[in-house]
Amino acid sequence: MTNVHQDDNRTVAQLEEEGDIAADYIEELLDICDLDGDIDIDARNGRAYISVNAGDGANLNVLSKSETVSALQELTRLAVQTKTGVFSRLILDIGGSRDARRDELAALVGRAVERLEGGATEAALPPMSSYERKLVHDLVSERGFHSESRGEGAERHTVITRGA
Structure with missing residues (x-):
């Protein structure tokens, strides 16, 4: 069983890896939805932060509702956990929703x-x-x-x- 608090002492490099995995997952999702967005990755306070911002002509409103962002965050955390084997506490922001x-x-x-x-x-x-x-x-x-x-x-x- 994975220790939920195992990531409390994650290094910046581990958080950046988590961010890269999450960004790839979100990029695939945007492609499937035929949406454009710019993805920024940050590592701070023991968490990876992924921000998706509207690119030229992008319509992220469909994904930026609070409940949708929460659901996508959980799916993204699961994708990261599947690849790293470690529980993820990443934070996802879409179009300024956070x-x-x-x-x-x-x-x-x-x-x-x-x-x-x-x-x-x-x-x-x-x-x-x-x-x-x-x-x-x-x-x-x-x-x-x-x-x-x-x-x-x-x-x-x-x-x-x-x-x-």
Whole structure:
């Protein structure tokens, strides 16, 4: 069984290899879909980041919806894992979808903070991926509040409070 945390100490070279494998997989997908896109690879914070941006005349809107990007990210992670034998934590962005989702999450956190400032003892957010929960935890911390993840599996969500 592959150790899920095995990649926590991955070298930049290993992350770049992961990025190259992922980029090849995404490039094949774009070819199948007859879409054009420029692929950028970056390795930082122990993860490979793959960004697909619109080339001239490209229409990435069909792939840039949050649910679609999440599904493609999981498929890409599986493709990388199949070739490397190591669990992948790569992050896929298509057409700026990750920045758009971060903005949506920031607005969600803002509304939750307003509820807390209005007297609520806690504010629960809907279930989301571990990456999105990490973004939420960072956003909440920036605002001076406390957050924790609760629940299991697909029901795992973030709860925001005034602090411990």
